[in-house]
Amino acid sequence: MRKIELPLKEDDILSLKVGEWVELSGPCYSARDSAHKRIFEALEKGERLPINLKGSTIYYMGPTPTPPGRVIGSCGPTTSKRMDPFTPRFLSFGVKGFIGKGKRGKEVREAIEKFKGIYFVTIGGAGAYLSEKIKDMKLVAYEDLGPEAIYYLELYRFPVMVAIDSYGEDFFNK
Amino acid sequence: MRIIEGEEIYKLVKKLIEDANFDLPLSILNALKRAKEEEENPNAKIVLDILIKNAEIAKEKRIPICQDCGMVIIFLEKGEEVCIKGPLEEYLKKAVREAYLENFLRSSVVKDPLLRENTNDNTPPIIHWEIMPGDKIKISVMIKGFGSENASTVKMLNPTLEKEEIVREVINHVKEYGPNACPPLIIGLGIGGTMEKAIYLSKKAIFRDLYERNKKPHLRELEEEILDKVNSLNIGPGGLGGKTTALDVRIEDYPTHIAGLPLAINLQCCAIRFKEIEI
CATH class of the missing domain: 3.30.1330 (60s Ribosomal Protein L30; Chain: A;)
Structure with missing residues (x-):
C-alpha cells in the first residue's frame, strides 16, 4: 500500500485516484455531527474557530473512552452522509481531506472536485483494529460533547481507500 | 411459583452486555473467515481481513468491537410460572450503567431527542417483554449501533x-x-x-x-x-x-x-x- 503523509500535499491529492488504497500518517482532527454543527455556527457568526481548517483532514469519528495504558479507545468511522450538509462549506474554508464511511451526495462530490479535495473511506466496524493505527490523541475543543468533541489525532499507517478523488470520480457512483 | 431475585438478573445482564461488546460470536467470525477465502474481489479481501483482525484484537485487548457501543436492547421472555423480585427496570438500568462506565464503553444515548444532552452512562436501555409457558427466563441482549x-x-x-x-x-x-x-x-x-x-x-x-x-x-x-x-x-x-x-x-x-x-x-x-x- 502506498504511504501518504498528512497534512495532504497538493501533489499527493492530485495523484490519488478513486479506488486506490493508501496508508495515511500524520495529524488530523476528529469531528462528527455536533462538532460540525458548532463549527458551522461559529463560521456563520464569524467567530474564531478552535482549529485551523486550512489544509486539514477531518476524520468522522467519535471514540470510546480511552482505557488506561492506551492511546485511544475503539475508533472506527461513522457514516459520512450525515455530514454532507456541512462539507462544501468546510472545503471552501480550506479543509482538504475527509475520512469516513459510505456514500456521499452529489453536492459533496462537486465541491470536492471544485476545491481539489479528497474523500477517503476506512472500515466501519473495525474500531479496535484502527485504534492500533493512532499514535497520539489530544482533546482540542468542545469537551462538553464527550465522544463528539474535537480531538487532535496522529495517524500511523492508517488504512483508507480513495472514494472520491480530486477529479470528482466517485467510487459509489461509477 | 419459582422466584428469581432481581439482583441475579442485573448481574447476568451486565455480563451479557460486557461480553457482547468485546466478543464477536464465533459463528460470525467463522463466517467472515470463510467469506475471505471465497471472495475474489481484492477490496473485499482487505476489508474482511481487517474485520477478522478487529474481532481478535477486541477480544484479546478488550477494545470494543465498534466505537458505536449502541443502544442496549434487552429482550426478556418470562415463563408464566416464574416471578422476579425487586424493581426490575432499575436493575436493568444499573446493569447498563455499570457495564458502560466500568468497561470504557461509549455513552451514545441522549436524554431528549431534540435537546440532545448525553445521559453519560448509556441508559436507558430499550426493554421488550414476552410471556412464555414454563418457569424459565430467557434474557437476550443486543447492542445496536445507529x-x-x-x-x-x-x-x-x-x-x-x-x-x-x-x-x-x-x-x-x-x-x-x-x-x-x-x-x-x-x-x-x-x-x-x-x-x-x-x-x-x-x-x-x-x-x-x-x-x-x-x-x-x-x-x-x-x-x-x-x-x-x-x-x-x-x-x-x-x-x-x-x-x-x-x-x-x-x-x-x-x-x-x-x-x-x-x-x-x-x-x-x-x-x-x-x-x-x-x-
Whole structure:
C-alpha cells in the first residue's frame, strides 16, 4: 500500500485516484455531527474557530473512552452522509481531506472536485483494529460533547481507500 | 411459583452486555473467515481481513468491537410460572450503567431527542417483554449501533403484492442503504402483524442461528432468493465491492390483517453484538 503523509500535499491529492488504497500518517482532527454543527455556527457568526481548517483532514469519528495504558479507545468511522450538509462549506474554508464511511451526495462530490479535495473511506466496524493505527490523541475543543468533541489525532499507517478523488470520480457512483 | 431475585438478573445482564461488546460470536467470525477465502474481489479481501483482525484484537485487548457501543436492547421472555423480585427496570438500568462506565464503553444515548444532552452512562436501555409457558427466563441482549439502525425501515405494503415485488422492495432498500450500514450484513425481515410487530420480529430475527432457515417452505425459499439477489449487488464488505453483502437473510412472520402487509427491514451491521442466556 502506498504511504501518504498528512497534512495532504497538493501533489499527493492530485495523484490519488478513486479506488486506490493508501496508508495515511500524520495529524488530523476528529469531528462528527455536533462538532460540525458548532463549527458551522461559529463560521456563520464569524467567530474564531478552535482549529485551523486550512489544509486539514477531518476524520468522522467519535471514540470510546480511552482505557488506561492506551492511546485511544475503539475508533472506527461513522457514516459520512450525515455530514454532507456541512462539507462544501468546510472545503471552501480550506479543509482538504475527509475520512469516513459510505456514500456521499452529489453536492459533496462537486465541491470536492471544485476545491481539489479528497474523500477517503476506512472500515466501519473495525474500531479496535484502527485504534492500533493512532499514535497520539489530544482533546482540542468542545469537551462538553464527550465522544463528539474535537480531538487532535496522529495517524500511523492508517488504512483508507480513495472514494472520491480530486477529479470528482466517485467510487459509489461509477 | 419459582422466584428469581432481581439482583441475579442485573448481574447476568451486565455480563451479557460486557461480553457482547468485546466478543464477536464465533459463528460470525467463522463466517467472515470463510467469506475471505471465497471472495475474489481484492477490496473485499482487505476489508474482511481487517474485520477478522478487529474481532481478535477486541477480544484479546478488550477494545470494543465498534466505537458505536449502541443502544442496549434487552429482550426478556418470562415463563408464566416464574416471578422476579425487586424493581426490575432499575436493575436493568444499573446493569447498563455499570457495564458502560466500568468497561470504557461509549455513552451514545441522549436524554431528549431534540435537546440532545448525553445521559453519560448509556441508559436507558430499550426493554421488550414476552410471556412464555414454563418457569424459565430467557434474557437476550443486543447492542445496536445507529449506522445500521438509521439504514433500517418499515414499509406498509399493499396486501395484493406478488412475492417478486416484496423481493424487489428489499433489494431496492439494500441497494440504497446497504453500503452505509457496515456490510457484511445480516438482514432481518419481519413480515405481517402490525407495524410495530413487524419491526419487533425483524429485530428478533438477528438472534437466530446462522443459516437456520424459516420452517415454512415458502418463506425459506424467499430467504434464499433474497440472500442470492443481495449478494449479486456487488456491494460487498464495507460497501467496497464483492459478493459478501449479507451473511444471512432471516424472515420472521406473524398473522396480519386483510388490508395489510407490513414489511420491516432490519439491517444488522458486521459488528454483530448479541448474547443470550436462559435461566
